[in-house]
Amino acid sequence: MLKKYKKVIPEPKVAPAPVAPATKVDRTIIGDQIFIEGIIRGKEDLLIEGSVKGSIEMKANHLTVGSKGQVNAEVNAANVTIGGKLVGNVNATGRVEITKAADFNGEIKAKSISVEDGAYLKAVIELEREPMKKFAHPEKQAEKTEEKPASVPAKESSMPAGMDNKRI
């Protein structure tokens, strides 16, 4: 067995390929010591940990306001994650995510939204309306129960899939 090992020709050492984070995540970071006033337009994702005042236009990309970020801006983006302070209106063609660390004041127009309990919000939320699915018409249900002043539990039913408290 030992002889067999001696015959093995060691492979030449190859330096490991350098990790190129830029190819993995094309994202620009505005650091916490940076203050920008004006218009930001871009075609790659952006993480703001600094201060930005003005407007942010990145209709095909993801904007993240990090925990140290302070943004006072009109935002147009594909998706937006708010984990810091944002004052202004957000227009997202996709999803807006608001974490419990967020402090948001403004209007949100989006296709969908997720909000964590504990987020500090003063918001107007306008979601893209899907056609009314099979909402049990409340009028009919109310008729059934109106005669009874106390709440009567309905038949056992499972919560909708969207009942996860973090995401829809």
Next chain:
Amino acid sequence: MAASAADLGRKDLPTGPGYEAYTSNALKLFAEHLERNSQGNLLDIGPVCQENIQFFAHRVKKHHVCDMFIRLDARLRKGEPVRQIWQELDYPIESFHGILVWELADRLNDEDVHELVRVCHSILMPGGMAVIMVMGDQISSTETRSFVIGQDYRVQLRPQPHLNLPLRGRQNRDVLSMMSPFVPAKSFICRPGFMEFLFQRV
């Protein structure tokens, strides 16, 4: 039997006394009222709740969210006067078709309840409705909870551990008295032991 969180398959929702899921008749009627107007404006001043935002997104044009519980908590922690939080509800008069007050009145003293009612009356449209809940004296826990609305108006309570608010435990007559500027539309005693009220501004 009211379904528990376990029955509903929710691992993140608590079980036990005071946390039984129930069907909210007040919310049914409230949603019915909102759905009459396709351009409806709703104000929710309860704890921020993902599911409720989703629930009402299809029923109103604009859903205004202003969590007064977290603002109240912040004031109390700093020892600052509560009365200043009402400045946050600086909406134009007669703006809303409906206001979800939840059990905020149960967390305030009489003076602040009076101010809450005055502000709500001012920003609610004539004909608009407000949902109020009080815990009464049958709830053992003073824990602040959000009312998570599910399918078929099934409501589950979810603890809000980041909120530490006093609970006054108001009674039926207290609510009717404090809401005297409004007309009582309906009231319901719910299985977990608290009361739901629907008031209308005339």
